[in-house]
Every structure is written in C-alpha cells, then in structure tokens.
Amino acid sequence: xxxxxxxxxxxxxxxxxxxxxxxxxxxxxxxxxxxxxxxxxxxxxxxxxxxxxxxxxxxxxxxxxxxxxxxxxxxxxxx
Numbered sequence: 001x002x003x004x005x006x007x008x009x010x011x012x013x014x015x016x017x018x019x020x021x022x023x024x025x026x027x028x029x030x031x032x033x034x035x036x037x038x039x040x041x042x043x044x045x046x047x048x049x050x051x052x053x054x055x056x057x058x059x060x061x062x063x064x065x066x067x068x069x070x071x072x073x074x075x076x077x078x079x
Contacts, residue, residue: 033057045069 022029032038036052044050044067054064067075 039065 032042034055034057036055039052039055040050043065048067048069050065050067052063052065054062056062063077063079065077067077069075
C-alpha cells in the first residue's frame with residue numbers, strides 16, 4: 001500500500017526522499033536498515049566492505065561509515 005503523500009511533509013530542497021514497497025514485516029525492514037550486522041551484508045558495492053563508526057537512527061541522529069575498496073581510497077559517508 002502506498003503511503004498517502006498528503007500526510008507526509010514535503011522534502012526540502014537539499015533532501016532526497018526514497019520510497020520502496022517491500023513485502024516484509026516492518027520490524028525486519030527496520031532492523032535491516034538500522035543495525036550494523038545487517039547493513040554490512042548489503043550496503044556496499046560489490047567487491048567492497050563497509051564499516052560503521054556510528055549509527056543513531058533517532059530524530060537528529062546521524063551515521064558515519066567507510067566503504068573500503070581494494071582498488072580505491074576509502075570512501076567516508078556521513079548522514
């Protein structure tokens with residue numbers, strides 16, 4: 001079921017909104033997006049690894065990760 005757009009605040013100019021419908025329990029999807037154990041398995045390009053220094057999914061929180069590729073310098077990601 002698609003979320004009602006009129007019930008959500010509009011994305012600001014410097015924000016990106018991604019919507020994806022998944023056939024999975026909400027609790028499982030939340031865990032896959034918020035725990036290092038799961039993120040490390042899928043959140044890096046093929047052939048790379050990812051490590052997290054910080055994952056805080058509370059309002060106002062942030063994450064800090066580094067993608068490691070054997071052929072390129074480390075790529076730090078903060079959000």
